[in-house]
Amino acid sequence: MLFFPRLFVLAPQVIETFGTPPRTVTVPLFIWITRGEGYVQNCALNLFGLAKTTTLNTRVSALDMSEARVMEVLDGENETGLPLLVSKGVYAEASLDISALRVPEGRTGLARVTVDALVDGRCVRTRLRIPYRASRLPKEPGWYGGDCHTHSSWSPDVWLIPLSGRARYAWENGFGFLIMSDHSSGVSDWAGPDGYVAQCDRAQQETGIPILPALEVEARDGGHYLCYSLKPTSAQHPTDGQYPCRDLVKAVSRHDFPLSYGMIAHPFAARSPWGDWSAYGFAGLELMNRQRTANRTTVQAWFGLLRTNLPHTVATGEFVAAIGGSDSHNFMQPGSRGFTWAYIPDYSAPDRSKVWEAIRRGQTSVSGAKDLAYFTVDGQMQGSVLRRGPGEPLQFHFRYLPVTGRRCTQITLMDKNLKKVFETVRPPGSELRWTMPPSDRDPEDTFYVAAFTFREGKGDVSEVWTNPVFVSSRV
Numbered sequence: 001m002l003f004f005p006r007l008f009v010l011a012p013q014v015i016e017t018f019g020t021p022p023r024t025v026t027v028p029l030f031i032w033i034t035r036g037e038g039y040v041q042n043c044a045l046n047l048f049g050l051a052k053t054t055t056l057n058t059r060v061s062a063l064d065m066s067e068a069r070v071m072e073v074l075d076g077e078n079e080t081g082l083p084l085l086v087s088k089g090v091y092a093e094a095s096l097d098i099s100a101l102r103v104p105e106g107r108t109g110l111a112r113v114t115v116d117a118l119v120d121g122r123c124v125r126t127r128l129r130i131p132y133r134a135s136r137l138p139k140e141p142g143w144y145g146g147d148c149h150t151h152s153s154w155s156p157d158v159w160l161i162p163l164s165g166r167a168r169y170a171w172e173n174g175f176g177f178l179i180m181s182d183h184s185s186g187v188s189d190w191a192g193p194d195g196y197v198a199q200c201d202r203a204q205q206e207t208g209i210p211i212l213p214a215l216e217v218e219a220r221d222g223g224h225y226l227c228y229s230l231k232p233t234s235a236q237h238p239t240d241g242q243y244p245c246r247d248l249v250k251a252v253s254r255h256d257f258p259l260s261y262g263m264i265a266h267p268f269a270a271r272s273p274w275g276d277w278s279a280y281g282f283a284g285l286e287l288m289n290r291q292r293t294a295n296r297t298t299v300q301a302w303f304g305l306l307r308t309n310l311p312h313t314v315a316t317g318e319f320v321a322a323i324g325g326s327d328s329h330n331f332m333q334p335g336s337r338g339f340t341w342a343y344i345p346d347y348s349a350p351d352r353s354k355v356w357e358a359i360r361r362g363q364t365s366v367s368g369a370k371d372l373a374y375f376t377v378d379g380q381m382q383g384s385v386l387r388r389g390p391g392e393p394l395q396f397h398f399r400y401l402p403v404t405g406r407r408c409t410q411i412t413l414m415d416k417n418l419k420k421v422f423e424t425v426r427p428p429g430s431e432l433r434w435t436m437p438p439s440d441r442d443p444e445d446t447f448y449v450a451a452f453t454f455r456e457g458k459g460d461v462s463e464v465w466t467n468p469v470f471v472s473s474r475v
């Protein structure tokens, strides 16, 4: 029987950069064959007349797996297939520095990827064409965007993506911070001279933006917990399977009391939902995880927690804050499908504590596609508790700043019962003011959350969910 060897190459469907001007364009590739034995010789990337070839010279052997299943494994949805992928296929990154071209915002092009291999004595070449766009993150004084949930090759289910590469991507794409949250089972060395914290320190020095070390820890009774602001010099840290949810929350709070805290990762995700809602003391939850829009179950649960804790919030200012994260594994880049904008008016790049504090205090918006949106009440930012007598009106100010090519199509303001109290479609410009008359005011303590919808063209819907502003009528 005669057959021609085929070289399979998987790449993202669209390539986008967010820095201005764009620096490095990187295309992650997974290369495999379904028959025979071979060598992948090189991959090349060509864009705007510039080209770069990367030498790979890596062995490849037959992998019996469908393209859909390969994608599932690379995305971190299915970890069991990873050893097979690692042993048979090739992961590579085709990258090209286009900074010299000073490509203007919004410019599009076609990135051409070429992969050359030798399979069973034949030269084989596969070509891909991938649309590229030079996009830009919105800019707004005091606001810094970042990813609250990112993995690197410290995680057992991530392949060949060093922490420094994640950090460089974040910096090149205009992020103000990046939280590294590798699985605790892979972080064998937290505080050592070349440990996790030290690598974050180095990445932070190289990029000039806060690269914050954190851990994702699995509870014994199910669920993943993002452990933030842990003691950087501690020899011990919570690990997978060590504690049930309740004790894990406490162990994190104790780790560097009162600075350390935790957030429930993907609380209702099919792959690992939170195991025990009687646990208390967590600082927040991931409202968007690998999502462009929030799951309604998660939104309802979050509002329920905010309502339950309302008396405590009005007294102390503490509440269950929402964050967004990409949970990026192999193929995904930080910030794709899950992003967090933080309001940090006194941001200073080397100071991680400002970022940790803004996230804990809920001075943040959760964004599916990096669009920035937020609101204030009587000039007070999200995360605030206002005291206004029942006879006073409330002045709402909404701001909405999309990523290149997108626009805000809807603003919905909700009260504590998820009831819409204000809604508008296709708001003009980038800001809107609205006054709630005293007659519409809730006589009880309440809070407001705004949800913004963004679109590109007719499709590609994404959302921004703000953290609440609390309003108490008891002055």
Ligand SMILES: [Zn+2]
Binding pocket: 149, 151, 216, 265, 327
């Ligand atoms: Zn994760």
